[in-house]
Structure formats: C-alpha cells, structure tokens
Amino acid sequence: MKKRTLGFWEIWNMSFGFLGIQFGFALQGGFMSRIFQTLGAGKDDIPLLWIAAPLTxxxxxxxxxxxxxxxxxxRWGRRRPYFLIGAILSSLALFFVPYSSVIWMAAGFLWILDASINVSMEPFRALVADKLNESQRTxxxxxxxxxxxxxxxxxxxxPWLVSQMGVSDSADVGVVPNSVKVAFAIGAFVFLLSILYTVFTTSEYPPEDMEEFERERKKKSSFVSDIINNVGNMPRTMKRLGVIQFFSWFAFFTMWSLANPALTEHVFKTPAPDKMEYNMSIQEEKEAFDIANTSFQKASNEVGSAMGVYGLSSMAFALLLVLYTSKRRINRKFVHMAALITGGVGFLLMNIVTPEQLKYCFILIGVSWGSILSMPYAMLSSSVDEKKMGMFMGLFNMFIVIPQIIAAVGGVNFISGLLGDEAINAMTVAGISLIIxxxxxxxxxxKSAITYQPS
Structure with missing residues (x-):
C-alpha cells in the first residue's frame, strides 16, 4: 500500500498517547523503589521486587x-482498542499504588501497572510503522x-512540585507521603486523557486486502507455534540489535530500581532509615526516625527531580533529530553508538558529583535514552515483514525484558557486589553496561537498517 507522507501534527497526534504512557513509566521508574523503601524493603531486596515489570x-x-x-x-481500527483498554487499567493502578500498606501489595500493583502499560505501549510502536512510509519512520x-x-x-x-505547593513529605512509619499520592493521581489522569486524545484524533489504514486478512485471521493456527516459528525466523539484524538492547536495558533497569537508594545514600548522604534501629516506644527515638525519614523523602524528591532531567535532555536530543531527519538521512548506527557511550559516562560520573551537579549526569543519560527510544525501532522497522510488524515489535521486547529479569533475580546485586558494598556501585555497573x-x-x-535507502 502506498502510504502518504504525513505532516508533523498528524505524527504528533498519533504519538501523543505516549505522553501518558511515559507518565506511567516515569512515576513507576522514579518512585516505586521509594515506595518499597518506605514500606520497609532493604536496598538488596529492591531489584527482585521489580521483577514484575520485565516479566509482564x-x-x-x-x-x-x-x-x-x-x-x-x-471504527476503532487495529491498534487503538488496545491503547484504550491499557489506559483504563493503567490509570486505576497508578492511582491506587501509593496507597499500598505492605510490600506485597505494592509489588502486586506493580504487576498490574506494568502489564497495563505494556498493553498500551506495544501497539503504539507498531502504529508508527503502520502509518508511516519507510522514509518517515526515523x-x-x-x-x-x-x-x-x-x-x-x-x-x-x-512529587517535588506538589511538595513545593505545600503537600506534605512527612508521613507515619510505613506510610507513603501525600506528595507521592497526589503525584500518582495526576499521572493517572494524564495517562487516560492523552490516550483518548490519540484514539480520537488518529485513523488507521485498513488491511490492504481485506479478504486475505480475514482468511489469515480465521486460519487455524497455534499462537505458541506462531511465536516459536517467528523467533526461529528472526532476521539477523534483529538478533544483533538484541545484543545492543540487552546491555542498554540492563543499565536502565539498574537505574530505575537502584538509583534512589544509591543516590540518596552516596550523593545526598540521607539513606532510608531502618525502623528496626529505632525504639518507637521512646519519643526521642521516634522523633529521630521521623527527622531521618523526612530527610530521606525530601532527598528522594530531589533524586526524582534530577532523574527528570534525563527526560528533558532526551527531548532536546529528539528535537534536534526531528529537525534534522525531517530533511536529511542519518547514520542510525553511529548516532546510537555515540549516544549510548555518552549515557554510560553520565552513570560513571555519579561517583564523584555533588547534589547540585547530579543533573548533569542525567543530561548525558538523557541523550542515550532519547536514542534508545527511537534508533533501535527505526532500524528494526526497516528489517522485518510489515504484515508482522506488531508480532516482531512484541518479540523485540524479549531483548528488553530478559536483561531486566537477569538483573532483578540477582544479576545487578552480584556484579555491583564485586565492586564493593556501596550502593553507588550499581550506577557504575549501569555505566559500564551502557558503554558495552x-x-x-x-x-x-x-545498510537499510543503518540508513534508509530510497528505491
């Protein structure tokens, strides 16, 4: 099918739902570890509590x-029904997760939240390939x-913003502060609203041959056998991209799960207090715990705010690429290589920065994040059968989740432990992984994956 060239605002509308998806992922990535720590989890327990995300x-x-x-x-097309279902479930999970009273409840909500976000996210990746011709995919x-x-x-x-507006960072032992609860409620609202915007402003192309599509859809086939067959026939470029994805996502899972304990401890010098070290029946001890806990919560706000800078720098990096790729072709391979190495340096610098300098590390990490979210998918979409774009985009996710599972079940604890007991070693491991x-x-x-070649 000949696909027409779309204007910027048409591409913006079809992508706008990702604003909500990223609200979900950013709140999850920036603050789930804080919630786990508030509920009493130790820093070595946190990666395993995160295993819900990659497994789902x-x-x-x-x-x-x-x-x-x-x-x-x-009326609803091919991908949009999944956007909407995922958005409704994600919004409900986002709203309720900070009200968890025990660790297992928070972990359960993380399962629901991540599964729901994934229901919305995968079709968004496929929609770009569905709607855009080859020359516009990057x-x-x-x-x-x-x-x-x-x-x-x-x-x-x-959380930092609502705290500045007067919402409290203080809370009783084992209770998530109101600043986090309000932030997650706002995130739930934005998630649903942005998905609805894309659903109602974007149309989809029907199958090119409806009769053939219906025959294929009704053909008796096993989902499992189809998956196995497509894994076996995975294009070589996809497998090689998988190596890059493995080390990239190992690094970012390490950041999401362990940046808060690592940076509050090493950079801000305010680790999460262990309530077992305080006698809560003695007023002075309880007051000391409350002071330490409030300091930890405020430092966590600062860590979250600094992490947000990687979103800002990834946005700036993406904007430069938008301006450039709208008129010219780029070498995707070398752009991606330079961006990932830049992010790796950002992680390594966390060992020596002050709280005021931490944002510069995340600026460098944002360059790599901006590339991770675009270059691999642009290279992949030039290497697979368009009729199976959704399937291959889903299978490509294996190279995202497998490294996260390995990290969660002990990989990151083991590797960082080789460097010592300090929590900051996890960020060093993330840096080395991103450079690899x-x-x-x-x-x-x-060549088609590296740079689009018009016929």
Whole structure:
C-alpha cells in the first residue's frame, strides 16, 4: 500500500498517547523503589521486587502484538482498542499504588501497572510503522521520543512540585507521603486523557486486502507455534540489535530500581532509615526516625527531580533529530553508538558529583535514552515483514525484558557486589553496561537498517 507522507501534527497526534504512557513509566521508574523503601524493603531486596515489570512485558507484549496484527474494527481500527483498554487499567493502578500498606501489595500493583502499560505501549510502536512510509519512520520514532521526553521530565518532577505547593513529605512509619499520592493521581489522569486524545484524533489504514486478512485471521493456527516459528525466523539484524538492547536495558533497569537508594545514600548522604534501629516506644527515638525519614523523602524528591532531567535532555536530543531527519538521512548506527557511550559516562560520573551537579549526569543519560527510544525501532522497522510488524515489535521486547529479569533475580546485586558494598556501585555497573551497548552497534551491517535507502 502506498502510504502518504504525513505532516508533523498528524505524527504528533498519533504519538501523543505516549505522553501518558511515559507518565506511567516515569512515576513507576522514579518512585516505586521509594515506595518499597518506605514500606520497609532493604536496598538488596529492591531489584527482585521489580521483577514484575520485565516479566509482564515478556508475557504481554508478544501476545498483544500477535492479536493486534489480527484485529480490525471499522471504527476503532487495529491498534487503538488496545491503547484504550491499557489506559483504563493503567490509570486505576497508578492511582491506587501509593496507597499500598505492605510490600506485597505494592509489588502486586506493580504487576498490574506494568502489564497495563505494556498493553498500551506495544501497539503504539507498531502504529508508527503502520502509518508511516519507510522514509518517515526515523522521523516518526523521534517524534515519539520527543513526547516521551516531555512526559519523563514532567512526571519525574511531580512529587517535588506538589511538595513545593505545600503537600506534605512527612508521613507515619510505613506510610507513603501525600506528595507521592497526589503525584500518582495526576499521572493517572494524564495517562487516560492523552490516550483518548490519540484514539480520537488518529485513523488507521485498513488491511490492504481485506479478504486475505480475514482468511489469515480465521486460519487455524497455534499462537505458541506462531511465536516459536517467528523467533526461529528472526532476521539477523534483529538478533544483533538484541545484543545492543540487552546491555542498554540492563543499565536502565539498574537505574530505575537502584538509583534512589544509591543516590540518596552516596550523593545526598540521607539513606532510608531502618525502623528496626529505632525504639518507637521512646519519643526521642521516634522523633529521630521521623527527622531521618523526612530527610530521606525530601532527598528522594530531589533524586526524582534530577532523574527528570534525563527526560528533558532526551527531548532536546529528539528535537534536534526531528529537525534534522525531517530533511536529511542519518547514520542510525553511529548516532546510537555515540549516544549510548555518552549515557554510560553520565552513570560513571555519579561517583564523584555533588547534589547540585547530579543533573548533569542525567543530561548525558538523557541523550542515550532519547536514542534508545527511537534508533533501535527505526532500524528494526526497516528489517522485518510489515504484515508482522506488531508480532516482531512484541518479540523485540524479549531483548528488553530478559536483561531486566537477569538483573532483578540477582544479576545487578552480584556484579555491583564485586565492586564493593556501596550502593553507588550499581550506577557504575549501569555505566559500564551502557558503554558495552554502544560499542555493540558495530555489529550492525545491514545498510537499510543503518540508513534508509530510497528505491
């Protein structure tokens, strides 16, 4: 099918739902560890509590990709029904997660939240490939990244912002502060509203041959066998991109799960207090705990705010790419390699920065994040069968979730433990991993993946 060239605002409208998706991911990534610590989790327990996120992605994204490829509704299209269902469930989970009273409840909400976000996210990736011709795909994924950057920055600053507006950071032992509760409620509202905006402003192309589409859809086939067959026939470029994705997402999972304990302890010198070290029946001890806990919560706000800067710098990086790729082609491989190495340096610098300098580390990390959200998908979309775009986008998620699972079940604790007991060592591991990911771009040799070549 000949796809017409879309204007900026059409691409913006079809990508706008990612603002809400990123509100969900930024609040989850920036503050779930803080919630776990508030409820009493130790820093070594946190990665395993995070295992819900990659496991749900591993299960949900290929399934949603498979079924969205086989969906067509005259009014709602192929991908949009999944956006909407995921948005409703995600908004409910976002609202209730900070009201968790025990660790297992917070972990359960994380399962629900991440599964729901994945229901919305995977079809958004496929929609770009569905709607845009080959020459516009880099541009389309970069516009998505621009919106993601906006969402990351705003959402990461929400607890700090509502705290500045007078909402309390103090709370009883084991209770999440009101500043976090209000921030998550705002995130739930933005998530649903932004998805609805895309659903009602964006149309989708129908299948090129409806009769053939219906025959394929009704063909008796096993979902599991189809998945296994497509894994076995995975394009070589996709496998090589998988190596890059493995080290990239190992690094970012390490950041999301352990940046708060690492940076509050090493940079701000205000680790989460252990209530077992305080005798709560003695007033002075309780007051000392409350002071230490409030200091930790405020430092966590600052960490979240600093993390938000990576969304801002990824947005700036994406904007530069939008302006450039709207008129010219780029070498995706070398852009991605340079961006990942830049982010790796940002992680390594966390060992020596002051609280005031921390934002500069996240500026560098944002460059890599902006590239991670666009370049691999642009390279992948030039390397796979368009009729199976949803399926392959879902399978590509394996290279995102497997490294996170490995990190969660002890990988990051083991590797960082080789460097010592300090929490900041986890950020060093993230930096080294991201640099390896950057160098791994040298594996990509497919010319179409590296730079779109018009026929």
């Amino acid at each position: 992605g591993l299960l949900v994204q290929p399934i949603i990709g498979y079924f969205s490829d086989r969906t067509w509704h005259p 541009y389309g994924f970069v516009v998505q990244t621009l919106i993601i950057g906006i969402g990351t920055w705003v959402a990461s600053n929400l 990911a950057g160098i791994s771009n040298l594996l990509i040799t497919n």
